[in-house]
Amino acid sequence: MSEARLLGDGPDADLPADNRLAGESPDDILVVETVGRDYRLPSGGTLSAVRDVSFRLARGETLGIVGESGCGKSTLGRMVLHLTPPTTGRVLVEGETLARLSPAALRRRRRTMQMVFQDPNGSLDPRLRIGAALAEPLVIHRVGSRAERARRVEALCDLIGLPREALTRFPHEFSGGQKQRIAIARALALEPSLIVADEPVSALDVSIQAQILNLLADIRERFCLAFVFISHDLAVIRHVSDRVGVMYLGRLVELADADAFFARPAHPYARMLLDAVLEPGTTLGGAPSGAPGLAIVQGEPPNPEHPPPGCSFHPRCPLAVERCRVETPPFAKTQGRMVACWRAG
Numbered sequence: 001m002s003e004a005r006l007l008g009d010g011p012d013a014d015l016p017a018d019n020r021l022a023g024e025s026p027d028d029i030l031v032v033e034t035v036g037r038d039y040r041l042p043s044g045g046t047l048s049a050v051r052d053v054s055f056r057l058a059r060g061e062t063l064g065i066v067g068e069s070g071c072g073k074s075t076l077g078r079m080v081l082h083l084t085p086p087t088t089g090r091v092l093v094e095g096e097t098l099a100r101l102s103p104a105a106l107r108r109r110r111r112t113m114q115m116v117f118q119d120p121n122g123s124l125d126p127r128l129r130i131g132a133a134l135a136e137p138l139v140i141h142r143v144g145s146r147a148e149r150a151r152r153v154e155a156l157c158d159l160i161g162l163p164r165e166a167l168t169r170f171p172h173e174f175s176g177g178q179k180q181r182i183a184i185a186r187a188l189a190l191e192p193s194l195i196v197a198d199e200p201v202s203a204l205d206v207s208i209q210a211q212i213l214n215l216l217a218d219i220r221e222r223f224c225l226a227f228v229f230i231s232h233d234l235a236v237i238r239h240v241s242d243r244v245g246v247m248y249l250g251r252l253v254e255l256a257d258a259d260a261f262f263a264r265p266a267h268p269y270a271r272m273l274l275d276a277v278l279e280p281g282t283t284l285g286g287a288p289s290g291a292p293g294l295a296i297v298q299g300e301p302p303n304p305e306h307p308p309p310g311c312s313f314h315p316r317c318p319l320a321v322e323r324c325r326v327e328t329p330p331f332a333k334t335q336g337r338m339v340a341c342w343r344a345g
């Protein structure tokens with residue numbers, strides 16, 4: 001985002017070279033390698049919230065992650081930012097393995113990666129005026145002089161389309177959509193290069209959703225930001241994504257360019273998701289519909305504590321054959337995309 005900085009101060013001192021992954025594309029800001037996260041349950045059992053997920057993300061690119069509630073989207077998003085450390089695998093941001101960073105280095109790294117949540121109230125202290133809320137990350141990370149911070153806060157306010165007088169008001173004086181704008185501005189205060197947005201429009205009215213999605217698209221363009229965008233809503237995913245990742249029971253089951261994906265998903269689960277939101281005469285290309293979509297997929301999602309053997313999706317899959325019941329399909333390249341299915345291709 002060098003050509004479009006809000007304030008113009010330099011980034012942190014160069015990061016150490018010895019922690020970099022040799023030979024990777026300089027455009028890959030994020031590398032997720034076979035990450036998994038297990039939780040020990042009070043019952044004594046283990047639940048694998050995420051299993052074996054790998055992907056890369058380039059600067060300026062948006063990867064949409066979609067799947068039913070409980071499939072591991074939030075856990076994956078939190079692992080990308082090391083808010084939840086992976087049990088297996090690793091996450092690299094700009095070549096640095098997050099798990100190998102010291103606490104101080106991880107704090108510095110956190111400047112460059114931010115999260116936007118579904119509920120903006122979670123990131124806005126009700127007792128802080130908006131101006132102070134936007135300045136807070138700058139104060140914590142000791143960025144700029146007081147005057148420079150004030151200038152950046154005003155620039156952020158302009159960026160999200162709120163009048164400057166908003167800076168003297170408190171969060172409760174704003175609507176849900178305005179509060180989400182403010183939470184987005186706060187996430188941008190430290191000029192991150194990577195944002196994980198977890199259901200950022202799910203709590204908003206459909207008319208407001210489009211405004212927030214357009215704001216995010218504008219911000220991404222201006223600052224060449226990389227986004228991991230999590231949503232259960234395929235219409236929202238269609239609106240924002242360059243690539244789409246579909247999760248089922250903790251695994252990525254399809255990863256594809258958005259155009260190819262929406263033209264024809266390869267995984268039977270992804271196909272069922274898309275069929276469920278495509279009503280006759282409509283397309284997903286228009287404004288986000290907020291359609292629940294995923295609820296329409298036939299059958300109950302299985303219990304993640306006891307995933308079915310073989311392909312986890314086989315009990316709900318109309319194409320399942322004997323092999324699907326016993327052997328886990330690899331996440332492999334087929335039809336120009338990655339798919340975990342014995343029947344794809």
Ligand code: ADP
Nearest residue numbers: 039047049068069070071072073074075076304
């Ligand atoms: P999603 O975001 O797709 O709804 P989550 O990542 O929140 O899914 O959850 C994935 C699975 O992991 C769910 O079965 C959930 O109950 C479980 N899970 C998430 N966090 C914890 C935790 N702290 N302890 C135990 N289980 C958890």
